[in-house]
Each structure stands twice: as structure tokens, then as C-alpha cells.
Amino acid sequence: MNDEPELRRDPVTGRWALVAPERARRPIALSGHEPHGLTNGERTPCPFCAGQEHDTPNEVFAYRAPGTTPNGPGWQLRIVPNKFPAVRQPVPASRPDESGAGEMELFTSAPATGSAEVLIDCPEHVDNPTRLSDEQFGAVFRAYRERMAALAADPRLAHVAVFKNVGAEAGASLGHTHSQLIATPVVPALVRTEWDCAAAHHARTGRCVFCDIVERELADGRRVVARSAHFVAVTAFAPRFAYETWVLPVHHEARYEAITDAATQDLAVLLKRVLRALDVVQHTPAYNWFLHTSPLRAGAPPHYHWHLEILPRTARPAGLEWGFGCHITTAAPERAASELRAAEAEPERQG
């Protein structure tokens, strides 16, 4: 291959990987291992701050004050193409056919096409998302919905990965709080696995496994961190990292795109409570959150249920995790939930 990014399929497990040599050139403003890292230093202005719109590609979506001009000031939230994308426009005319995996070549690759976008949460240089106002936080979740719906209109795309990296240890290369949306012509391995397993559970029991989890967790209570009108936050029963927390809609909802404005606001307020508690209990850890929802245009099946997973970097995975997929954590999820509940109940500290 030359330096064009490629999607490659692992010949044994079918897991898709991205090989993107150009990404090696992206600037890394977050150095070392500071937990969040204020990087609006002397040497370079932050490209995500208000007034630096010329440092990013042209916006594809924004919430702005009436009468302001795209790519100028006056915005509350912007989505711009990633300057160092893992995937690239244009999307090809057809996408890899994953239905007949058995018929694929042993070594299957495809141009890494799709879109890679950055959602800048706010114009101020804020590094910790819990410092966003409830209104700003809610806008992030409405923008996820709008942009996913727009991308779903392109039949050549199969999935949009929506996630946030907070802190250098969690992979953030800039401190200014932001999310990423990466749309690909293939469905990523973990979404495929979750989808298939949930379908198998439904075939066996006639029920959605996530609805079962919600019902059992609410009845049991030991792993419940917080509850709102539409959502419940629970520590994961079999976590990959200590304090791993899932936020699920209480009622069955297969597709994130169907979320109402009221529910996005409810989600934002709940998530802020959970993240603030995590900051207190784990001393502002680095973390990721990611949205797991149905693949694009997969309908609203009875077996799948969208949810948000929060993965704090509370340990350093080693051979057992990377080599065998078996994670070791050192805090029981029940204890983690109890600590988070206690922190969550405290009055907010001055930041």
C-alpha cells in the first residue's frame, strides 16, 4: 500500500482495523500523563477555541447565534472534519459485503473511506466536560443525534462510532473538550459482537438482554449509581476497568437517533452527576465514553438497546487483557457503585 488509509479485516476473527499512516502526523498537544491537561499554553493557541476557527476545516454543523457566519465566531458548538482523519471522503460507490463473510478473500482490505468529524463542545477552553453548563452538555447529545441522522442518509455508510476521549491517558490529543464521530462502511467488531449476542438472547428468551439488565439492576439496587426520568446509570457487572459505568434508557429504545430533546437534557444532567462523582472518587481520571447503538438503517429491532459506556482508565491492561480478553479489576462493582452514590449525593464542590 502507499500512504492511503486502508480498512483491513483480520483473517481469523473478522475484526476490522484501520491502517492510517497519515495519522502519525497529527499534533499531540497533551504530553506526558497529566490527567486532563490544560494545553492552552504559550506556544500555540488551541485550535478549538473561539477565534481560531481558521485552524479547523470548514464546519459541517453548528449551533450558532442568529446572523453569525459559518466558520466565524458566534457559535455554541461546532462539528468540523478531523484534520488528521482515520478515514477519508469520498465514500466508495459500494461497501464491503459483510453478509457473506465466508466468501471473503483471506486477506480482505478496502479503502478506509467514510467520515471522521470532531464535535467541539463549547467555544471556551474548558478541559473537563463536567464544567459545561447543563444546556451546553445537552446540546452535545442533540448534536450527536442530528449528525448521526445526517450520516445515516448515506447508504454507503454502515456505522457511526460516537465517542469522547478525556485526558491524555484515554487518548485525547487536545485538552479542549470534544467528541469524535467516525463513520465507516463496516460495522466495528465490538458492536457486531454485542448485536449478535443480543440477537441470540432474544431468540432464546423473547426478551431484550438490556431490558433484562435494567429490570434486574433496578430491583437489586447494589450497582445503581443514579437514576433519572429516562435513564439509569449502573456499574458494569463484569467490568473491563474498575468503576466502568453504563447508562441505559429505562425503556426499550434500539436507536439513539430516536431520542427526544427532553431525553437528551435528562441524559446530560444524569451523566454530569455520574462524571462529577467519578472525578471525586477517582481523582479526575482519564476516561472514554462511547455510544453503542444500532448500525445505520438497521431499523429498530426488539433485541438491541442503545446505551452509553463510560470506561475510566483506572488500571493499565497487560497480557491477560490484551492477549486473552480477560480483564482484572481490583474494586468490586458493588463497592464502586456505593462510593459513586455517596460522592454523587454530596453538594457540588467549587472547581
Added chain:
Amino acid sequence: MNDEPELRRDPVTGRWALVAPERARRPIALSGHEPHGLTNGERTPCPFCAGQEHDTPNEVFAYRAPGTTPNGPGWQLRIVPNKFPAVRQPVPASRPDESGAGEMELFTSAPATGSAEVLIDCPEHVDNPTRLSDEQFGAVFRAYRERMAALAADPRLAHVAVFKNVGAEAGASLGHTHSQLIATPVVPALVRTEWDCAAAHHARTGRCVFCDIVERELADGRRVVARSAHFVAVTAFAPRFAYETWVLPVHHEARYEAITDAATQDLAVLLKRVLRALDVVQHTPAYNWFLHTSPLRAGAPPHYHWHLEILPRTARPAGLEWGFGCHITTAAPERAASELRAAEAEPERQG
């Protein structure tokens, strides 16, 4: 739960995780982010060095000079129980029945029983495995075989994870070169996935997918790093980390335990060549290696083929990797192989 370690099954995907609160107490001698980290400092003698045998639990296996006493000096290699185990003796009378996954409780857990052992490669304080002599390196692979065969005799165990962490970034907590053997009553997620996918490939094609890979890689040559009488080392076609390298037996071999003494020595010499090249090209990176082989007492099926995977920590996985299982790397595997071949051909540098 109290502080007893537990195995827990993720209710959605079936992935087993270990919750082991006691592990939080293990000493971490490797601090910060030094690549390998000589830790035989002033404050505490290294518990893995000759003369410190009283610092480890009693050995369960050793290569020693004739006439020397267990747990005293005179050894070339020792295997001892992990002082801070993720799993514990005794193994229960029965193990979780994974055949009827559909019948399992939504939240399934089991005592985290099994064995966790540390293989100390050599009595001297060597931190980089490439500094071992060929004889010492070969002994490590013979000891893997002996110990796996011994553990296979216990019908309550289902799998032995054999792996090595080199460097703090790869999860090593002590610098003195060592491996780990963790035997569990369940089969870890990645081994299960590989096994199932390989079985599906065999059912479709009548062939072992790893034999197919070996044949195609040898014919193509672009990803071949090194070759020996019994083995070939290739960079992974769809890597998780740049420079990820797999070492496979050239001829079909389902079970590692069947390896001959001659083949262990051939493997050791080949692996040293590959690791030395990786040290040159990536400046002594942290890495893991892990052995993927058939579960215990699974026979020698035609669809599975043991191999060793080397995972250098050449990047920091973020939301796309942890959240979606889609890895981004920035070096093409063909270029990585070419660089490793070139480094491998150079005369050995003075360390």
C-alpha cells in the same frame, strides 16, 4: 461480595472478567513510564533475583543444578505461585458449564479459582529478555510446555493463559524478566472467539485458517519478518498495534504442549531475532507476548493452530479501540516487516 476474587460473566457478550480486590495490594516496583526499568534499586532487593528465594512462595517447578535444594540458590529458572494472585487455589469440584450458555443466569459469577504462577526466566537481574542466552531463552519455552502439561491433568481447569509483560507500559510491575501462567476454569473471550472463527473457517473450507495464512504469507513475502526450520514470524495483516507480529509453526500443530525440545530451541532463537529487531526499530518498546493454544484437553483439532502474538505498545488506544474494537495504526504492516527485516539482518549491537 467480600474480598474473595470472583470470575464474572458479562451478561451481554459472555466475556469472563476477574474481580480481584486483593491484587490492589501488590507492589509496583516499575514506576512512571520508563521503557523497561531497572528496579534493582537501593530500597528493596528484587524478589526474583538469586539469593531472594525467601521473598517468593515455594517453587512449583525449577531447572536447577544437581544436588541443590528447592527454594535455595543453584537454579536456572523457577516457577512460583504469584504472591498477589488474580485467581486462587483450591479449584472447585466443578467448573462453570459453558456449553449451555443460554441457560445461564443473567448475572453469572463463580469463585475465581485456578492458579496464578510466575516463571522467573533467570537468576540474574536481567530486564530485557533478548539479553538471555539462547539456552536460557529456550528453557523458558520448555518450562511453558512442562507446566501446561501438569496443569492439564486437573480436569477442573479449562485454560492456561501464558504471557509475558515487558516494561511498565505493558503492565509489568517488576523489571526482572518473567512470564505468567494463569489457569482458569473458563476459556477467556479472545481464545473462544479465535477458536469459534477457526472452526467456522474449517467447516466452510476444510482447511485450518492459520495454515492458510502461513502458506499465503510465505508465498507473498511482504509481511515475513523471519523464518526458521519450524516457524515463521509475520507482521499481522490487520494489526491492533503497529509492528504487531505473530510467530506460527509452519506445519499444523493444534497444541503447544506437543512441541519438541528441538522446536523450543528453534522458537527461542527466532523470537530473539525478532525482539532484537523490534528493540532497534522501535527503541526498546514495552510489549506483551502471549501464547494462543487449544484449551486444555480439547484434543488436537484440525481447525486450530497454536501461535505466539507479540503486541508492542506503539500507541495509546482511545475510544475507537476500547469502545468499538476498531484499532487505528499508523504504520503499514508491510513497511513494519521491511524495517524489522533490515534491522534483523544487521550484526548484533553491543548492549
